[in-house]
Amino acid sequence: MFQDLKLHHRDGFITTNIPALKDSKLRAALQRFLVLPLSKRMKYSQKKLEVAFDGYSYMGQTDSLNQYDSDLLHSFVLSDISDQENFPQPFQQYLSQEFPEQLLLIRELEKEILKRLGFSKFNIFYENHVSHMVSCNFYPELTNSVHNIELSERLSYHTDVSLFSIFLFGLESGFSYEKSSGDKVVLDSIDEVVLFPGHLMELMSNGKIKALNHGVVLPENRMEQRFSFAFFSLPKPQANMQFGSFKGSGKDYYKQYLNQF
Numbered sequence: 233m234f235q236d237l238k239l240h241h242r243d244g245f246i247t248t249n250i251p252a253l254k255d256s257k258l259r260a261a262l263q264r265f266l267v268l269p270l271s272k273r274m275k276y277s278q279k280k281l282e283v284a285f286d287g288y289s290y291m292g293q294t295d296s297l298n299q300y301d302s303d304l305l306h307s308f309v310l311s312d313i314s315d316q317e318n319f320p321q322p323f324q325q326y327l328s329q330e331f332p333e334q335l336l337l338i339r340e341l342e343k344e345i346l347k348r349l350g351f352s353k354f355n356i357f358y359e360n361h362v363s364h365m366v367s368c369n370f371y372p373e374l375t376n377s378v379h380n381i382e383l384s385e386r387l388s389y390h391t392d393v394s395l396f397s398i399f400l401f402g403l404e405s406g407f408s409y410e411k412s413s414g415d416k417v418v419l420d421s422i423d424e425v426v427l428f429p430g431h432l433m434e435l436m437s438n439g440k441i442k443a444l445n446h447g448v449v450l451p452e453n454r455m456e457q458r459f460s461f462a463f464f465s466l467p468k469p470q471a472n473m474q475f476g477s478f479k480g481s482g483k484d485y486y487k488q489y490l491n492q493f
């Protein structure tokens with residue numbers, strides 16, 4: 233399936249020659265969700281859903297698992313861990329029509345990447361214990377109230393919980409990552425599938441492959457909105473894991489990851 237796949241390693245950040253897929257259905261779904269009244273959106277908050285990282289986190293929220301209160305975005309996490317009917321109506325069409333096929337593609341791609349990185353030995357764990365989520369992120373335009381706050385980033389620097397984080401729809405400009413030298417690079421938009429390793433890859437490879445530290449910088453034009461859709465491979469909550477000094481369930485692994493922050 234990926235005989236012609238070319239991976240280009242840019243100091244932890246990996247580009248491919250796979251043309252980006254269209255995000256139109258998922259983008260429209262996220263937009264339809266975000267215009268619902270707050271009371272409706274909060275029925276699907278991360279806290280209410282209580283499954284992995286699934287659900288809604290809003291801008292300014294102080295108790296989100298996956299963003300700081302200073303991060304300038306709304307996010308909705310979908311996954312193949314929760315049952316589809318637990319997600320709100322605006323996402324249903326995407327979940328039925330595109331999500332399963334996209335996850336199949338991601339699974340094939342990730343297995344091929346593991347092979348090329350010399351980690352085919354993880355295939356059995358991957359097949360049995362790895363599931364996926366997609367974090368749908370919307371960064372609204374920066375209003376006057378936000379202008380007055382001293383901010384340096386749109387999304388603060390962090391590493392992801394994932395084995396890999398995959399941008400199936402490419403990237404909008406503003407993504408930034410830290411090279412091994414400590415220098416930070418800010419990327420322009422990219423129209424191919426791109427990816428990078430997360431905390432799980434670092435754990436499983438015993439530190440040989442480092443999780444990429446990354447964030448999103450403020451745009452020059454403060455009125456510019458931004459969308460991003462990141463697919464994460466992560467252990468199922470019930471997964472049995474033993475890698476290096478870590479032994480526990482998938483849920484224990486999420487806790488260990490979150491303890492860094």
Ligand SMILES: [Fe+2]
Pocket residue numbers: 390391392446
């Ligand atoms: Fe991230």
